[in-house]
Amino acid sequence: MTPANATDLEAGFEMLSEHTDLEVIGDKASISAAKAAELWEQNRIRLRTLSRSNQKTQPSPVYQHIHHTIRQLIETVNGQLSDQFAIEKNYAHTFWGLCTRLISKLTNLCVVAQRRYHTDRSKKKPPQSFDESLSFSAKPQTLLSL
Amino acid sequence: MITEFEDFCTWVFVVVDDIWEQIAPFFKRPGPAPVCSDSELIAMALIGECRGWHMETELLSCWKEYRAMFHHIPSQSRFNRRRRNLMQAFNLIRQGILRSLDLSMDRQCIIESLPTPVVQFHLVPGSTGDWRAFGATFGKVVTRKADYFWLSLASSDHSGWSDPRL
Numbered sequence: 599m600t601p602a603n604a605t606d607l608e609a610g611f612e613m614l615s616e617h618t619d620l621e622v623i624g625d626k627a628s629i630s631a632a633k634a635a636e637l638w639e640q641n642r643i644r645l646r647t648l649s650r651s652n653q654k655t656q657p658s659p660v661y662q663h664i665h666h667t668i669r670q671l672i673e674t675v676n677g678q679l680s681d682q683f684a685i686e687k688n689y690a691h692t693f694w695g696l697c698t699r700l701i702s703k704l705t706n707l708c709v710v711a712q713r714r715y716h717t718d719r720s721k722k723k724p725p726q727s728f729d730e731s732l733s734f735s736a737k738p739q740t741l742l743s744l
Numbered sequence: 745m746i747t748e749f750e751d752f753c754t755w756v757f758v759v760v761d762d763i764w765e766q767i768a769p770f771f772k773r774p775g776p777a778p779v780c781s782d783s784e785l786i787a788m789a790l791i792g793e794c795r796g797w798h799m800e801t802e803l804l805s806c807w808k809e810y811r812a813m814f815h816h817i818p819s820q821s822r823f824n825r826r827r828r829n830l831m832q833a834f835n836l837i838r839q840g841i842l843r844s845l846d847l848s849m850d851r852q853c854i855i856e857s858l859p860t861p862v863v864q865f866h867l868v869p870g871s872t873g874d875w876r877a878f879g880a881t882f883g884k885v886v887t888r889k890a891d892y893f894w895l896s897l898a899s900s901d902h903s904g905w906s907d908p909r910l
Binding site (some may be wrong): 599600601602603604606609610613614619620621622623624625627645669670671672673674676679680682683685686687688689690691692693694695696697698700702703704705706708709710711712713715720738 | 745747755756759789790791793794796798800824828829834835836838841842844845847849851852853854856857858859860861862863872873874875877878879880881887
């Protein structure tokens with residue numbers, strides 16, 4: 599939890615400073631060359647963002663497409679938290695009460711994800727060919743090469 | 745395959761209880777053991793939220809219809825107090841579940857923030873909560889097109905890129 603007046607960049611930077619060796623996809627609120635360089639030097643964290651529309655250097659359309667596709671994952675998670683678990687409805691009277699409710703909802707999300715993960719995994723067919731297995735992992739590899 | 749609510753309850757309780765056995769020593773307290781055990785209480789809270797019983801009074805009244813699964817339903821005030829005391833247990837269970845997913849080992853993640861309204865705008869002047877001490881402020885969330893008195897929940901998703909259903 600961060601105060602409301604802290605920017606996304608500050609909150610994200612503080613959170614990422616506790617980790618190392620990550621590749622992070624951020625939104626346009628996370629654009630900062632200085633912070634990205636600092637994260638890379640100190641924590642080996644590669645922060646990838648899209649450029650703003652008025653910036654001179656623009657990434658390729660392929661990169662933008664993959665970025666949007668990956669970003670959609672966390673939008674889905676946020677959507678589940680908002681719609682299914684009503685994270686935006688607060689019935690708590692104190693900060694710690696709110697924290698309890700939030701942690702409980704996040705735990706719930708993990709429980710549901712675990713259930714879905716094991717169910718879908720048992721249903722998922724293994725790749726039938728080498729090409730198919732390549733296409734399955736195409737997104738991360740493509741992004742890394744960009 | 746889980747198709748019935750009762751089966752889902754059993755499954756969640758088993759998941760919670762398995763992890764609870766490992767972390768229970770951290771949550772020892774004096775006095776006799778409660779009739780409704782801690783793992784039962786955690787499972788009740790988790791299942792209730794999955795069902796959409798977001799208010800504790802609603803949750804407890806709904807659980808009274810399923811006494812076959814949870815025999816003892818605590819009172820609302822006791823449920824709330826024990827739930828708050830078990831906040832760290834919820835977090836440890838969450839971490840335990842995440843650890844069991846191999847996707848959590850991925851080195852890729854996505855960061856995002858989610859504004860969390862804490863008090864309705866018109867109720868702020870009379871609010872007795874300690875929100876301001878933790879940095880809640882008035883603000884306009886552009887994406888929601890609304891004024892909030894809010895905190896921000898910073899989150900990162902380690903669930904892997906290759907499976908969008910997670």
